[in-house]
Amino acid sequence: MTGTYIQEKLRPNHCFGCGLDNPYGLQIHSFWEGDEVVCRWTPKHYMTGPPNFLYGGISASLIDCHSVNAAVAYANRQAGHEEAFDPELFMVTGTMTIKYHKPVPMHEVELRARIAKVEGRKYLVHTDILSNGERCVSGEVLAIRIARMG
Ligand SMILES: CCCCC/C=C\C/C=C\C/C=C\C/C=C\CCCC(=O)SCCNC(=O)CCNC(=O)[C@H](O)C(C)(C)COP(=O)(O)OP(=O)(O)OC[C@H]1O[C@@H](n2cnc3c(N)ncnc32)[C@H](O)[C@@H]1OP(=O)(O)O
Numbered sequence: 001m002t003g004t005y006i007q008e009k010l011r012p013n014h015c016f017g018c019g020l021d022n023p024y025g026l027q028i029h030s031f032w033e034g035d036e037v038v039c040r041w042t043p044k045h046y047m048t049g050p051p052n053f054l055y056g057g058i059s060a061s062l063i064d065c066h067s068v069n070a071a072v073a074y075a076n077r078q079a080g081h082e083e084a085f086d087p088e089l090f091m092v093t094g095t096m097t098i099k100y101h102k103p104v105p106m107h108e109v110e111l112r113a114r115i116a117k118v119e120g121r122k123y124l125v126h127t128d129i130l131s132n133g134e135r136c137v138s139g140e141v142l143a144i145r146i147a148r149m150g
Contacts, residue, residue: 004031005029005030005031006030006031006032006037006069006070006072006073007019007020007028007029007030007069008020009073009076009083009084009085010069010072010085015065016061017061017062017064017065017066018030018065018066018068018069026041026058026061026062026065028041028062028065028066028069028111029041030066030069030070030073030111030113032073032077035114035115036112036113036114037066037069037070037073037074037111037112037113037114038110038111038112038113039062039066039110039111040108040109040110040111041062041108041109041111042107042108042109043058043106043107043109045106047106048106050103052105052106053103053104053105053106054103054104054105054106054109056098056100056137059098059100059104059129059136059137060096060098060139062109062111062129063096063098063111063127063129063137063139063141064093064096064139064141066111066113066127067093067096067113067125067127067139067141067143068091068092068093068125068141068143070113070114070115070125070127071091071115071123071125071141071143072085072089072090072091072143073085074115074118074123075089075091075123075145076089087148088147088148089145090145090146090147090148091123091143091144091145091146092143092144092146093141093142093143093144094122094142094143094144095141095142096139096140096141096142097139097140098137098138098139099137099138099139100136100137101135101136101137101138102131102134102135102136102137103136104129104131104136104137105131105132107131108131109129109130109131109136110129110130110131110133111127111128111129111130112127112128112130113125113126113127114126114127116140121144121145121146122142122143122144122145123142123143123144123145124140124141124142124143125140125141125142125143126138126139126140127139127140127141
């Protein structure tokens with residue numbers, strides 16, 4: 001999949017969730033699949049919350065970054081910059097709501113995001129975390145487009 005990940009077009013980036021340049025971070029790798037943005041990610045053994053299940057804050061971080069990156073990719077796709085992203089199309093999280101449906105087992109998960117609504121600078125993204133095809137966590141993230149930081 002080299003060259004196809006959204007995060008490869010967002011560099012340099014030291015973000016804990018999505019920065020490929022942060023070796024201590026979650027290092028998510030997200031890609032388009034039709035109209036959805038997908039990420040497959042495996043927890044480290046020390047990322048537990050309840051015994052044998054993923055810490056909820058990690059689920060929230062995964063949803064946060066995967067969703068904001070999906071919104072950035074969507075905005076670039078709409079603007080015709082799918083191959084090389086426009087550095088001015090930058091977003092941060094404004095608001096995020098997370099619903100924990102089931103505990104997340106400590107093995108590979110799949111995140112699936114879709115852009116639900118765009119209103120001016122606001123991009124509403126719905127993301128699910130699935131384990132073995134079963135939805136365990138869902139999130140609604142409002143990404144807000146800003147002038148580039150840093
Ligand atoms: C080759 C290209 C490469 C270039 C890129 C290179 C590297 C890229 C690096 C990174 C990768 C990119 C993406 C990853 C970035 C982040 C991912 C991780 C997610 C995070 O970890 S990110 C940290 C947490 N995040 C914050 O730290 C935000 C702090 N905050 C602020 O920075 C401001 O607060 C801001 C900007 C949110 C708003 O400020 P503002 O002045 O622009 O807003 P303003 O008042 O103009 O409102 C405009 C409209 O948004 C509505 N609105 C405003 N705030 C809202 C809110 N909070 N919730 C809901 N709606 C809100 C208003 O109601 C109005 O709505 P309406 O237009 O309908 O009236």
